[in-house]
Every structure is written in structure tokens, then in C-alpha cells.
Amino acid sequence: MSKPTRLSCSEALVEAGAENEKIIVLEADISKSTYSCLFRDRYPDRYINTGIAEQNMLGIAAGLSTIGFIPVVMTYAVFASMRACEQIRTSICYPGLNVKIFVSHGGVTPGSDGPTHQATEDLSMMRAIPGLCVVMPCDDAQTRSAVMAALAWQGPVYMRLTRCPMKPVFEEDHGFVLGKAITISEGSDLTVIVTGDLVGPAIQASDQMKKEGLSIRLLNMHTIKPIDEKAILAAARETGAIVTVEDNNWLGGLGGAVCEVTAAACPVPVVRVGLADTFAESGEYALLLEKYGLSAQAIARAISRAMHRKEDKPC
Numbered sequence: 001m002s003k004p005t006r007l008s009c010s011e012a013l014v015e016a017g018a019e020n021e022k023i024i025v026l027e028a029d030i031s032k033s034t035y036s037c038l039f040r041d042r043y044p045d046r047y048i049n050t051g052i053a054e055q056n057m058l059g060i061a062a063g064l065s066t067i068g069f070i071p072v073v074m075t076y077a078v079f080a081s082m083r084a085c086e087q088i089r090t091s092i093c094y095p096g097l098n099v100k101i102f103v104s105h106g107g108v109t110p111g112s113d114g115p116t117h118q119a120t121e122d123l124s125m126m127r128a129i130p131g132l133c134v135v136m137p138c139d140d141a142q143t144r145s146a147v148m149a150a151l152a153w154q155g156p157v158y159m160r161l162t163r164c165p166m167k168p169v170f171e172e173d174h175g176f177v178l179g180k181a182i183t184i185s186e187g188s189d190l191t192v193i194v195t196g197d198l199v200g201p202a203i204q205a206s207d208q209m210k211k212e213g214l215s216i217r218l219l220n221m222h223t224i225k226p227i228d229e230k231a232i233l234a235a236a237r238e239t240g241a242i243v244t245v246e247d248n249n250w251l252g253g254l255g256g257a258v259c260e261v262t263a264a265a266c267p268v269p270v271v272r273v274g275l276a277d278t279f280a281e282s283g284e285y286a287l288l289l290e291k292y293g294l295s296a297q298a299i300a301r302a303i304s305r306a307m308h309r310k311e312d313k314p315c
Contacts (some may be wrong), residue, residue, distance in 0.1 A: 001140075002165035006104035008143035009161050010035035013072060013102075016151055017043050023151065024064055026050060026057050028075040033163075034104045036074045037073050054079045058087035058099075065097040070151060076104035077119030077160055081126055092132045092156050099156050102147070106136060106160035107137070107247030108275075108292070109197055114282035120275050123195075124252030126158045127225045129151060134224040135176060135197035136160040139169045142222060145176035162197050164285050169199050169220075179223045181231040187217035190306055191235035194245035195254050198273075198294060202245050205299035214307065227257045229265075236266040241310040243271045243302045247294060250274030269309040271302045 017023050017039060027049045031037040040047040050057040054075055057087055061071035073080065080088070080103045092099045103119070104196045110117045126134045133153055137143040143161065150157040174182065181193070185206065194202035199220055206216040218241055219231055242262065244255040255272030262268055273294065280288050 002164050002167050003140045004163060005137055005139065005143040005161040006163065007035045008140040009102055009147055009159070010038045012144040012147035013039050014042050017046065017146060020070065020151070022047070022068060022070045023072060024069050025072045025074060026061050028052055028054050028057050028079065030075065033076070034074040045287065048291045054084040056088050056103070058084045059091055060086070061099045062091040062097050065099050070098060070100065071262055072100045072102055074090045074102050074104070076105045076117060077122045078105070078117055079118060080158075081122035085125065087191055088126070088132070088158070089129050089205070096131050096155055099157070100150050101158045103136065103159065104161045104223040105163045106164070107197060107282050108280045109162040109164045109247070109289060111164065111284055111285040112282050113163075114125055115279040117278055120280060121123055121246070121250040121256065122160065122248050122266075123246065123257065127252065127257065131155060132225065133177065135222060136220055136222060136224065138196055138199035139166045141168065141170045141172050141174060142176060144172070145174070145221065146178075149176060149178045160196065166197055167200050169203070176222070179226045179228060181228040182220040182222065184218040184220055185216065187215040189215040190217060190241045190277060190303060190310070191217040191239045192242065192243045192245060192299070192303065193219045193221050193225060193232070193235070193254065193258055195299055197247050198245045201289065201294070201296040202299055203301060204296035207294070208300050209303050214303070217304070221254060224254055224257060227261065229261050232258055232261045233266050236262050236268045241269045242305050243273060243299065245273040248274055251277055269306055271306040271309070273302045
């Protein structure tokens, strides 16, 4: 069943809260949008609504973590990453505090909410902050696994979630490990590396190109930082070309990370699929994917471009 990963996250938090009384959820007055109201209804004494005061909320979370709690901050991705960026950087990541930042409305999944609520730069911004683990799961099963892994991770975690429903991709037991890519399909001609809500379109594009005779390796890079360098370099050496796919500005996010890894150790052609250094606009999610080159058809075209650029260069 298709489900927004913001809902999957909150359901997983309710389950985790039953096992660990140190988990406290902080919310910036949008509990029905993030579904943190599920945790509030079950554990009202471990729930803090700070009001529309994201900077204060992150500061409170930092303080709670120093006395043994596991604070989980929930708001929209744009507000956490931009309005409270300084608090994430200086109050949480600089001292390496154990705060979990779970944010909804990632990428263009807010659709008609428009660019003020579409977080399309946050993966790039958060990835640049030292010590911060950056994650974007793709469906219900992966989100549940990611929440449990993030709560067990010692240190700050930024997890980006979707507003709109995501179709199932993985089974419940799919071997999720933070920092380790998941191989969806093996291939030898080219590798597609994808994260978050665009896993589904990437699967469609890969299947389409396989029908045209290409052998496509498809990697789900759910963790943007720490990124799985081993999987990236194996893909570069064994397939000779890479397409990266993300619902984010193509500067500094997944595509930037993959380019950094390959440029340093195994240069191969890399074609990036993402927002081309632009804001999106208000509109239906599927139409935004099409207009801004993030659809399955656009990914298939990127695969074709990468194949044309592919050269037989030993690493």
C-alpha cells in the first residue's frame, strides 16, 4: 500500500517509544502534517510543542540530549534546514549531540504548497555540516528501518521524508544499514544511483532501458552521508558510467557526492538527474517531476546520454 514516509516515520516512532522511554518528540505546531500527533496521543508526557519556533526547538532538543534523552525533532524540511540551520550546525553537530531531526515535505513532494515549502536544497546543505548523518528512505518499509537505525545511531541524524504517498519498493526485511547502499538490480553497462522518492521512477527507467538491451545496475543510496564509497567505486570500475537521481538541487547533494568520490579515485562519466539549479513551482507532484526532468522518462534519457559518453578508461 502506498503511504507517505512522514506517516511511516511517526508510526515507527510510536513503536520505538514503547521500548525506550528516553525518546522525546518535539514539534513546531504542525503535528497533523508530520503525523507527530500519533506520538503525542500515545505518550503526551514525552511530547513538546514549541510552537512556530524552530530555532528554539532545536536548542531545546540539544539541551535534552545532554541529560540522557533521545530528542526527535519533527517539522518541515525547509524550516529545519534553513530557519534552524545555525542551531543544527553549532548547537547540535559541533558538540556531536544525539539529536534526531526527522523532517517532512522533502523535495518537490509538497507539490501544490509551492517553492516556499519544497525543500530542494536541504540535502546539499545538511551534507556539508560535519558529523551529521543524512538519510532519505524511499518507502514505508525502508522508513521504518531507517527510523530504528537512526535512533540507535550515536550522533545527530537528519532524515528527509515525503509529503505524498510512496509506492512500496522493499520488503520489511531488506537489509537496511545506514551508510550502505542497497543493490536493487545487478548490471554491467551502467549504474543508476538513486535516493528517496525517485527510487520508483528510477526502477521504471531501468526496466525500460533493459528492454532495449542494456544491463543496468541500480543502487538505492538511502544514506547521503556517510555515503557508501565502496559501492560507488565498484560501480565506476565495473560499469564505467553512472547516472545519479535525486529530488534535490543537483549541486552538492547525491550527484555532487558521487562526483567527488569518482573524481578522487576512478573518474568515469557521471550524468546527474536533479533540479537544474532552479526553484520548482506550485503544481501536482507527478507534473513537477515531468517538468523538471525527474520523471522515469527523463531518467531513461539520462541513461542514454551517459551511455553515449561512456569511454573505456581503466581505473
